Amino acid sequence: MKTQPAALAREKDPESAQSKTGISDGIALEVPATLPFEGFTYLKKEWIDQEDDIESVTFGMALGHLNSPVNWENTETFVMMPEWGTSPLRRSWVVRIPTHFEGAERYLFHYFFQIRYINGSEKVSDNFTQLIMPKTVEYIDHSGSCVHIRLHWSLGNWSYPQDTELEVDGIEWGSEFSVSHTAYRSGDRLYEHGRLAAVKKIEMPRVFRAQIWAPRGEEINYCFNMLSIDHEGNLQQKWDNNGGENFKMTI
CATH class of the missing domain: 2.60.40 (Immunoglobulin-like)
Structure with a gap:
């Protein structure tokens, strides 16, 4: 995010304002504060075909707080990649999840699989939930x-x-x-x-x-x-x- 420093906003002469800050456009970068070790974790999720004629498998996920129902309106979906040469066929996707969810260091990771068949029909797996900690x-x-x-x-x-x-x-x-x-x-x-x-x-x-x-x-x-x-x-x-x-x- 870019911010206009107050000192520069009051400066009438753009050239003198630039020389005071040592930057070319009078804009300063605001570096957001981070929590210790804040970042992401990468999880590899897998699906193994147990029947024929599966065209694709979609991985769906949503994050939520402890002791709260999942809000599937915030679902993210990804088409899983087939690992050709495996038998039965294995499909996988690497999911990136945050270390914190809305400031909480413990939260719930909800996910499901949506299976699409060659004939156009679909079915959805049960929902799964894991505690991230x-x-x-x-x-x-x-x-x-x-x-x-x-x-x-x-x-x-x-x-x-x-x-x-x-x-x-x-x-x-x-x-x-x-x-x-x-x-x-x-x-x-x-x-x-x-x-x-x-x-x-x-x-x-x-x-x-x-x-x-x-x-x-x-x-x-x-x-x-x-x-x-x-x-x-x-x-x-x-x-x-x-x-x-x-x-x-x-x-």
Whole structure:
């Protein structure tokens, strides 16, 4: 969203207004505040054909609050992609759901399947509901070398991997060198060296934490990607994947 700053709105001379702000068009960008670890989770939903002559399967979904009836007027629908070569035929779709729904960190994910046949007839499955909830993951750094730690994780058997950055205890979310800025400042030397200095001030061992969101009861596979900065200012990385076995937990 773009806003017109009050100081610029009162400035009669556009050229002097531009020089005061250091931008070319007198417009400032308003960066919205974010909740810690706010973002999206990706779920792979599947349908397996149990009968012949199915032309397509549509996945329908809606989000809702706890203890409230589902509002199907807000339904989103997606035609599932056939995975040709599977028998019986498997169809899938990767769904993106938010970490928060209207400010709530726990909410309901409602969905159904609509089956369309070659002859034009259709039927709709039962409705399904899953509770979406957060889970805290932590990593304790005893080495003192980690500047960033990223959680590499996926629901089920690595059906759709995703990454979540952990924040170290002692750096406030949203502050200058918080990982909340990593999405657009990763690799920026000023940011990375500032974060390194901020992390080094924190007593050992350092605890890094993150929150991820997933349906309750789902198994999560995960490992850690640790990044440090060498003497020349270059990012170095290593992995902790539990000796090749990866880690597992249930939401």
